Amino acid sequence: MSAARSIGIALGIALALGIVLGPGPRARADIPEIHTDSGGCSPTARPLGPFGTGFLDGQLGDGRRACERDEVALAEEGYVIARPADFYGNIRLGTRISGSVIVTRGVSLFGSLEALRYQALISAVDNTYLGLGYLSIGTAARYFGADGWSLVAYGRMVLPSTTGLDRLSQPWALELGTSAEGALATNFRFHGVLALIGSAVASSVAPPDPRGGVRLSAGLDWVPSDAIAIVVELASGLGYRDALDFLAASVALRFALGDVVGIELGATYPFLGEERALLSGHLAISARLGGGPRR
Amino acid sequence: MASSARALFVLAVGLAALSLAGCARSSCATSEDPLCRTPSACEGLEFACEGGLARVARIEPGEPLPTWGPDALASPSDVVLRNDRIVAVIDAIDHPHYVAPTGGNLLDLAPVGGGDTIPHVFQAVGLLPDDTIAYDRIFLDQGDDYAAVEVRGRLAGKPEARVVTRYEVRPCEPGLRVRTEIVNGRADAETWALVDAWYWSGREALPFAPGVGAGFHQEGFRDPLRDSWQEQPFFAAATHAPPEIGFGTIACGGSLHGFHNDQLTAVGPEPRVVPSRDAIVFERFITVTEGSSIARPIDNLLEVRRQLGGGAYTELRGRVAIEGSGAITGETRLTLRIEEGHTGDPPSARTPWTQVTPDASGAWSARVPSGRDYVVLADAFGREAGATLVRVPASASVVDVEPMTVGPAASITLNVTLDGEPEHALVFVLPADAETEERTRARLLGGFTECAPLLGAPPGGSPACDRVLVHGAARLEVPPGHWDLVATAGLFSTIARAEVTLGPSDHEDVSFALRSLAVAPDATLSADFHVHGAASFDSSVPDVDRVQAFLAARVDVIAATDHDLVHTYEEARRMWDADERVQVLVGTETTGHILFDFVPGATLPKVIGHWIAWPIPYDPVAPYRGAPWDELAEPGLLMTRFEEAGWPSSTGIVQLNHPWAPGQVGRDLGFPRAVGVDLTEPLPRTDRDGWDGTAQGLILRTPPEARFGNADYQAQEVMNGTENEELLAYRAYWFYLLNQGILRAGTANSDSHSLVDCVLGTPRNLVTTSERVGPSFDEERFDRAVREGRMMGTNGPVIEASISTRSGAAARPSIAPFIPATGAVLSLRVSAAPWVPVTEIRIVVNGEVVRTIAAELSHPSDPWAEEGVVRFEGELALAELGVDPRHDAWIVIEAGEALPLVGDLDCDGVPDTGDNDGNGVVDERDVDRNGDGVVDARDSAGLEAPPACDRGAATGPIARTPRGARTARRWGFAAVTPGGYAFSFTNPLIVDWDGDGFDAPGLGGTP
DSSP, X not given: OOHHHHHHHHHHHHHHHHHHHOSOHHHHXXXXXXXXXXXXXOSSSOOOSOOOOOOSGGGTTOOOOSSOOOEEEEEEEEEEEEEGGGTEEEEEEEEEEEEEEEEETTEEEEEEEEEEXXXXXXXXXXXXXXXXXXXXXXXXXXXXXETTEEEEEEEEEEEOOOSSSSSSEEEEEEEEEEEEEEEEETTEEEEEEEEEEEEEEEESSSOOOOEEEEEEEEEEEEEEETTEEEEEXXXXXXXXXXXXXXXXXXXXXXXXXXXXXXXXXXXXXXXXXXXXXXXXXXXXEEEEOSOSOOO | OHHHHHHHHHHHHHHHHHHHTTTOOOOGGGOOOTTOOOOOSSTTOOOOOSSOOEEEEEOOTTSOOSOOSTTXXXXXXXXXXXXXXXXXXXXXXXXXXXXXXXXXXXXXEEETTSOOOOOXXXXXXXXXXXXXXXXXXXXXXXXXXXXXXXXXXXXXXXXXXXXXXEEEEOTTOSEEEEEEEEEEOSSSOEEEOOEEEEEOTTSSEEEEBOOTTOBTOOOOSXXXXXXXXXXXXXXXXXXXXXXXXXXXXXXXXXXXXXXXXXXXXXXXXXXXXXXXXXXXXXXXEEEEEESSOTHHHHHHHHHHHHHTTSOOEEEEEEEEEESTTOOOOSTTTOEEEEEESOTTSOGGGSEEEEEEOOOTTSEEEEEXXXXXXXXXXXXXXXXXXXXXXXXXXXXXXXXXXXXXXXXXXXXXXXXXXXXXEEOEEEEEEEESSHHHHHHHOEEETTEEEEESSOXXXXXXXXXXXXXXXXXXXXXXXXXXXXXXXXXXXXXXXXXXXXXXXXXXXXXXXXXXXXXXXXXXXXXXXXXXEEEOOTTSTTOOOOHHHHHHHHHHHTXXXXXXXXXXXXXXXXXHHHHTTGGGTOEEEEOEEEEOOSOBOOSTTOSSOBOOOEEEEEOOOOOTTSGGGGOOOOSSOOHHHHHHHHHHTTOOTTTOEEEEOOTTOOOBTTBOXXXXXXXXXXXXXXXXXOTTTOOOSSTGGGGGOXXXXXXXXXXXXXXXXXXXXXXXXXXXXXXXXXXXXXXXXXXXXXXXXXXXXXXXXXXXXXXXXXXXXXXXXXXXXXXXXXXXXXXXTOEEEEXXXXXXXXXXXXXXXXEOSEEEEEOBOTTOEEEEEEEOOTTSOOOEEEEEXXXXXXXXXXXXXXXXXXXXXXXXXXXXXXXXXXXXXXXXXXXXXXXXXXXXXXXXXEEOTTOSSSOOEEOXXXXXXXXXXXXXXXXXXXXXXXXXXXXXXXXXXXXXXXXXXXXXXXXXOTTSTTHHHHHHSTBOOOEEEEOXXXXXXXXXXXXXXXXXXXX
């Protein structure tokens, strides 16, 4: 695919993203109360929001937290399909660098790059890929923040940034959704995501094969102290690869080491649906840099 | 809300992607549009000539078939592509062949006027059955300057993965352009190794690919398997029997990746991870030429490479002479290998690029990449006989190589008579000393069977390897040396030996006078029910040599059982006037290629092994020439298909072949071994009314949609092959069935695929019948005798056995029960040609050897003479043998040499391992654990204690019997029965004391 076409595609999708996200930060500045309330967002460095399933490339369908921060993070991710009866195994390991920045009141930009992706396909003839993974960029806009609750609308675009994995097709993906987070009771916090996801490929050989689906997840953080949380999450996917893509359960531990360093460790197990993963999970360490609620 | 929003979203993204993707072409793999046209492969390639043409057409019924040759299988509805240089046939979607689940693959390929010698070329993305391609549509595309056929389909086990392959010819081009596109429409990433798979099956072409230390020396599968895919600029191959044809493939853009062995070539783009919705495209040019030199296809491939920017080539020209007046009679006598490097480099450091056999005048030419240094190596009788260095400048289009000379051969004129008349015979040329053997041991171009001497291509016509067919007189060139010559005309005549020592240019006349011997009883016909010729995908012995081998073996009846098709050898029979001497029963041997899940609990899918059926009506134009499609069916269903193809179920024969032969390329060759029958446990009797769901229960079950049960065959091979190392396993299975009252006729067949792998007619059956070869032969009556087991099997000894019956008649071996007379005796006569060692006779009752006769045997004083045929004659009372009137019993008589010491290390009741370390005990130290073909200390390194007897224990091998010392009495037998030991057996005598039907003794039941 030519560079011009790549740029055209990127611009087109960015435009679509902008349109879908609706009014920009300037417009939302008319509602100052949203931004003066913490929306229940934790002032610690403990990770927040959806844990994410990690089933799709580029964090597609993983939702976005409702509490934005200035942050950088490094994550080690893993994903395993093991189907001995089909002589099929798929192991994906990656190192992801993520970051987010609050650009103006209630509006943030975020992005992540799978800086190193190792994928091993196991069948009669094994194969591996080692190289750059997928890049995703996005933006989130807070449209409600009061009474200990915060709601954002967000959009994420996944870009074909691999080095030799996608050879004749370049996949593009988009996720649009809304995310909520707030306190349910003492020591219990809720987070949820509703999102639409879609993707297609640009290829000289393969058809665009557009796919779309819905992602819905809800989770509960038990927060015995500011420094630690135990998270359980139920996530569902509909319509992307089948009527029911998956029903999955996640369990994660989240820690705050002071106001700067956060750690998250957890795994997701799909127990129903077409998703073939045995398990996916990640270990992430993040550093808050300034933005967002503070103690 | 969610659904409408989702729909809008998908639509938006889809439209965006479509528009953003601009005018990108979408693969016809995913299109239902018949007008969708896949781009031609190898754009930029151009060949010019006068009067070129390109045509595509479907073969219509009644039209002459477009191809000929041993592997030509085109039939109506297939599609033929032709230009002025080549002819190619793509099989119709519903005419699948071999491993491919459907048609749409390259079935025949030949130069115009040349014969087809490729079994099949099909596409796959891996090694599993799901990885093959099931095409479901076929489109013909005739253009002004091209002709093409496009097939579309899906991966056999992954229908979301869509595939298209376009085969195209253009005027003047010496080959076929092929483009395959495959799109991963699955939701997950896949690992794909898209390949063209060329099925050689061991005795067809020798594949070649340039590479350091490679060329014809290809490692095939490596561990790990992924490492088998080696990068190579192209590959080529050629057959080594008439019609000699060469092939080759080069990728149009990039290198080929793949592997080669004598069974298979698999080449394609580099295997890789293919994410969801990504695709693979493979463009290649496949060339075909006449001749056994791979230089001819490689010349074409280098021209393609040059045009596509891969580099210039230079034509080397030269001349080779044989000292004296020696003629270059073929590639075995003299051929040239051309390797990049220098004369001092070891072979492992040189890169072979091509190989060419000079013409009769010694002239040769071959193209090689320019700008490199090469060594031209001359091989005579498979051994290096000279070398010269050639420096090829980058700018040279032609380089003349300095003339080469190789030393002269010796020659022999053979003259064989039988009973004073010139006759067909087989003559073995064997080294008479170790020095000669060491100096002449060779493989043709490093491949095929190792021979000493190498007189001709082992899979080809005569001479082949170390033997030659003669009819009267024949002249033969041999390397100088000390040779034993042994002539044979089958099991029932003398053999003769001559010893010659020949220097360079020496010539000797050698005459053999063989005599017929009265060994076979009257009212018998000798028969070999399992033979192959070049029509089989795994044979290339020409029909004319195959039929001459029938005659040289002096076999009366042959079942023509070529793999997966029906073949009659009619033309060669006519050429030799063979019908006066040999009756050919026309049948087929089915050969499972497509693995499928039918064995409960098996880790891997399986095939059902090989089955023979005759008679099957021959149809010269039908797919498989009248044989049924034989894949994805249990034996009972296969027999149903036989019947639908015209096999008469009430009079014909279905034969279970080599029941416990080890598998090849992941395919079992014998049904019981595929099922994993445990011979220590009885078969579940849930046959007709249902199946108990066990693997063991498969043996007797009737599969769905079948009119036959899996055990409804009539005969089983007890002996298969001249090298009878698996004999004891087949015998154990036959005894196992007899003990359970499953009575099937036992047969003995050569399963010969060439003049070398097995000697046709060794072993064979002696069928008791009043039929005689010729126009009056009644096949139905003959087959009835076979069905009833009125025969014995032998590679030399002949057993005549009978028991007096209550009616006063004599009961002879057969699966028909009889009532013995009170005080009945077993009358026994064993005879054999003097060269056949008979050291013991064994009486087997209900599977146990109850009596061994050895001391009472007489032995001929001279194995090369005519006297001493009868070895034993006498009577044994049944009571003496432990057969008492309270229990029915079956009796088998065996004669020959003592059985080798064997063990059953995995405790499944099947002998599996010989005493390979020669210490008199069969144990874990006899197992070739590292699979290097040698049992030594390395195999038992780390073994601390004997492993428990379990079904997963490592086993084997049971070694072939070596030829042994020249002075040994059995040497003559060993010379004409390579790898075997003397053995013969009768069919059972079924003793039914009370006439109420045979009550089988059960497993391990002794009377």
